[in-house]
Amino acid sequence: xxxxxxxxxxxxxxxxxxxxxxxxxxxxxxxxxxxxxxxxxxxxxxxxxxxxxxxxxxxxxxxxxxxxxxxxxxxxxxxxxxxxxxxxxxxxxxxxxxxxxxxxxxxxxxxxxxxxxxxxxxxxxxxxxxxxxxxxxxxxxxxxxxxxxxxxxxxxxxxxxxxxxxxxxxxxxxxxxxxxxxxxxxxxxxxxxxxxxxxxxxxxxxxxxxxxxxxxxxxxxxxxxxxxxxxxxxxxxxxx
Amino acid sequence: xxxxxxxxxxxxxxxxxxxxxxxxxxxxxxxxxxxxxxxxxxxxxxxxxxxxxxxxxxxxxxxxxxxxxxxxxxxxxxxxxxxxxxxxxxxxxxxxxxxxxxxxxxxxxxxxxxxxxxxxxxxxxxxxxxxxxxxxxxxxxxxxxxxxxxxxxxxxxxxxxxxxxxxxxxxxxxxxxxxxxxxxxxxxxxxxxxxxxxxxxxxxxxxxxxxxxxxxxxxxxxxxxxxxxxxxxxxxxxxx
DNA sequence: TCGAAAAGAGAGCGCCGCTCTTGACATCGC
DNA sequence: GCGATGTCAAGAGCGGCGCTCTCTTTTCGA
Numbered sequence: 299x300x301x302x303x304x305x306x307x308x309x310x311x312x313x314x315x316x317x318x319x320x321x322x323x324x325x326x327x328x329x330x331x332x333x334x335x336x337x338x339x340x341x342x343x344x345x346x347x348x349x350x351x352x353x354x355x356x357x358x359x360x361x362x363x364x365x366x367x368x369x370x371x372x373x374x375x376x377x378x379x380x381x382x383x384x385x386x387x388x389x390x391x392x393x394x395x396x397x398x399x400x401x402x403x404x405x406x407x408x409x410x411x412x413x414x415x416x417x418x419x420x421x422x423x424x425x426x427x428x429x430x431x432x433x434x435x436x437x438x439x440x441x442x443x444x445x446x447x448x449x450x451x452x453x454x455x456x457x458x459x460x461x462x463x464x465x466x467x468x469x470x471x472x473x474x475x476x477x478x479x480x481x482x483x484x485x486x487x488x489x490x491x492x493x494x495x496x497x498x499x500x501x502x503x504x505x506x507x508x509x510x511x512x513x514x515x516x517x518x519x520x521x522x523x524x525x526x527x528x529x530x531x532x533x534x535x536x537x538x
Numbered sequence: 539x540x541x542x543x544x545x546x547x548x549x550x551x552x553x554x555x556x557x558x559x560x561x562x563x564x565x566x567x568x569x570x571x572x573x574x575x576x577x578x579x580x581x582x583x584x585x586x587x588x589x590x591x592x593x594x595x596x597x598x599x600x601x602x603x604x605x606x607x608x609x610x611x612x613x614x615x616x617x618x619x620x621x622x623x624x625x626x627x628x629x630x631x632x633x634x635x636x637x638x639x640x641x642x643x644x645x646x647x648x649x650x651x652x653x654x655x656x657x658x659x660x661x662x663x664x665x666x667x668x669x670x671x672x673x674x675x676x677x678x679x680x681x682x683x684x685x686x687x688x689x690x691x692x693x694x695x696x697x698x699x700x701x702x703x704x705x706x707x708x709x710x711x712x713x714x715x716x717x718x719x720x721x722x723x724x725x726x727x728x729x730x731x732x733x734x735x736x737x738x739x740x741x742x743x744x745x746x747x748x749x750x751x752x753x754x755x756x757x758x759x760x761x762x763x764x765x766x767x768x769x770x771x772x773x774x775x776x777x778x
Numbered sequence: 779t780c781g782a783a784a785a786g787a788g789a790g791c792g793c794c795g796c797t798c799t800t801g802a803c804a805t806c807g808c
Numbered sequence: 809g810c811g812a813t814g815t816c817a818a819g820a821g822c823g824g825c826g827c828t829c830t831c832t833t834t835t836c837g838a
Contacts, residue, residue, distance in 0.1 A: 302804095305804095306804075306805090306816095310815095310816095312716045319557065321757070328598060329655070330655075331571060331657075332674070334794070334795090335565070335638075335794085335795070336793080336794065336795080336797090337640050337794095344818090345817065345818050345819070346795085346796090347796080347797080347798090347817080347819080347820095348816075348820070349817070350795095350796075350797085351815085351816060351817080355795080355796080356794095356795065356796090384755050385640040404608055410654075410655035410656070411655070413737070413741065413743070413750070414650075414654040414655030414741070415570075415647075415650035415654030415655045415741065416650070416742055416815050417570070417571075422742075427746070428634075429646065434817075443792085452698065453693050453694065453695040454693065454694075454695075455693040455694075455764065455770075456693065456761055456764050456765075456770075457757070457760045457761065457764060457770050459757045460753060460757065462750060462752050462753045463750070463754065463757060464578065465749065465750065466747075466748045466749055466750055466753070466754060468745060469748070469749075470747065470748070476544060483754070483757055483758070483761070484761065486735075486748075486754065486758065487731060487735070487758045487761050487762065489735075490734040490738050490758070491727060491730065491731035491734050491735075491762075492734070493734050493738065494730040494731050494732070494734020494735070494737065494738070495726075495727070495730040495734070496730075496764065497728050497730075497734065497735065498654070499652070501653065501655065501656055502656055502662075504640065504767075507706075507709060507710065508706045508709070508710070508726075509706055509709075510702060510703070510705065510706055511814080513699075513700060513702045513703050514705070514706060514723070514726065517697070517700065517703060518700045518723070518726065518730070519722055520697045521696055521723070521727050521765075523723065524695065524696050525696075525761075525765065530696075531696075545835085545836090546784075546785090546834095546835065546836070549785095550785090552786090556787075574824085574825070574826090575825085575826070575827090576824075576825065576826080578824095579823095582788075585786065585787050586825095586826085586827090587786080587788080587827080587828080587829090588785070588786050588826075590826095590828085591784080591785060591786080595826080595827080596825095596827090597824065604800090702802070709790075731807095
C-alpha cells in the first residue's frame with residue numbers, strides 16, 4: 299500500500315531533515331571542521347553508524363549543506379532585488395550587495411564554505427552549480443535590465459579589454475544579455491570586487507584597521523556600481 | 539661553552555626547521571586540515587609525543603606556517619616591486635599584482651590559509667600582524683610615491699566617500715601617506731578587488747565559466763589600477 | 779664529576795570517519 | 809496467513825587524530 303510505504307518514506311525524510319538541521323547548527327557554531335556525524339548521532343539519540351543510512355559519507359552531508367547555503371544566499375539576494383522598483387537599477391544593485399553582506403555576517407561559517415577555502419579533498423558535485431549561481435543570475439539581470447533601459451553610462455578613461463577576452467565574455471554574457479565586452483569585463487570586476495571586500499570583512503582582514511565597515515562597504519559598492527555604469531544615487535555626494 | 543651549548547641548540551633549531559619543512563609540504567599537498575603532527579613525527583622517525591617538545595600544539599605549528607606564508611607572499615611582492623623603475627607606477631602595480639597571483643597559483647593551500655576561511659578555533663597571535671601586511675605596505679608605498687610624483691589622475695564621475703569615512707581613512711593613510719580620503723577609499727576598493735578576483739580564481743569560482751583567467755586578471759588589475767588614478771599603460775588600448 | 783635541565787619513548791584518553799555483522803521489524807507475493 | 813525480501817538500528821571494531829602523563833636517557837653547565 300502506498301500509505302504504509304509513504305509512512306516509512308516520511309520517517310526517512312523527517313530524519314534526513316533533522317540530520318541536516320543539526321548539521322547546519324554545528325556548521326554555524328563550529329565551522330566546517332566541527333561538523334561531526336558522531337555528534338549529530340549523539341544529539342539525535344542514535345548510534346553513529348545509523349547516520350550512514352542517510353548520508354553515505356561526511357562529504358555527502360557537507361554537499362547538502364553547501365547546496366542549502368547557496369540557496370539561502372541566493373534567495374536572500376533574490377528577495378532583496380524583488381523588493382525594489384524594477385527601473386531603480388542602482389537601488390537594486392545596492393539591495394543585492396546589502397543582502398549578500400547581511401547574509402554573510404549572519405552566517406559567516408556558511409559564507410566561508412561557499413566563498414572561502416575549498417574543503418580539501420572535497421569535490422563539488424554537479425548538483426551545486428545551479429544553486430551556486432543564483433545570486434550571480436540576479437546580478438546579471440540587473441545589469442541586463444539597466445543596459446536595455448539605457449541606464450548604463452560607464453565612466454571614461456578606463457582601458458578596453460583585449461580581443462582575447464571576447465571568448466570568455468561571450469560565456470559570461472549569457473548572464474547579462476546584450477552587454478558589450480567592455481561592460482562584461484567591468485561587471486566581473488565589480489562582482490569579484492564585492493566578494494573581495496566581503497571576504498576581507500568576514501575573514502577578519504580588516505581587524506584593527508577598519509572600524510566602520512558598513513560605511514566602507516556602502517561606499518565601495520557605490521564605487522563598484524559606478525564602475526559598470528550605474529548612475530550615482532541620490533544619497534551620494536558628487537565627486538570632484 | 540657557547541660551542542657545546544650551541545650544539546644542542548643547533549640540534550633543536552634544525553629539528554624545528556625540519557618540522558616546519560615537513561609541515562609546509564603537508565600543507566601544500568593536503569591543505570590545513572591535512573596537517574598532522576603524528577604524520578610529521580612518523581616521517582621524522584620520532585614518536586608523536588616528542589613533537590610537542592618543539593611545538594606545544596598543532597595551532598602553534600600552524601601559526602609558524604602562517605607567518606612563513608605571509609612572509610613568502612610579502613617577499614615575492616617586494617621583490618617584484620623592487621625590479622621596477624621607481625617612477626613606473628603602473629608597472630609597479632602590475633608587477634605586484636602578478637607576483638601575488640603567481641605566488642597564490644603556486645601555493646594555493648597557503649593562499650587559502652591567509653586569505654580564505656579562518657581556521658576555526660584558531661586565533662591569530664600578535665606576531666602575525668607585521669608579516670601579514672608586508673604586501674599591503676608595498677601597495678601603499680606605490681600609491682604614495684605615485685601621488686607624491688603627481689602621477690595619480692583618478693577618473694571623474696565617482697562618488698566621494700562620506701565624512702564618516704575620514705576616521706578609518708586616517709588609519710589606512712598611514713600606509714599611503716598624503717592621499718586624500720577619496721583616493722584612500724579607491725585604494726581599498728582596488729586592493730580588496732585584487733584579492734576578490736584572486737580568490738575567485740584560486741577557490742574555483744571561475745570553473746566552467748572563465749577559461750582565460752590570465753587575460754581577465756590582467757585586464758581587471760589594469761581597471762583597478764586605473765580606478766585609483768594610475769595612468770593607463772602603453773600596452774592597453776584606450777577606451778571609448 | 780655530579781645534579782639539573784632537556785629530550786625521547788611509551789602508554790593511554792577521548793575524539794573522529796567509516797565498515798561489517800547481527801538481529802528486529804515492516805512489507806509484499808503466494 | 810505465512811514465509812521471503814528489504815530496511816533499519818545497534819554494536820563492535822579499525823586506524824587515525826590531538827594531546828597528556830610518566831619514565832628513562834642524554835646532554836650540559838657549575
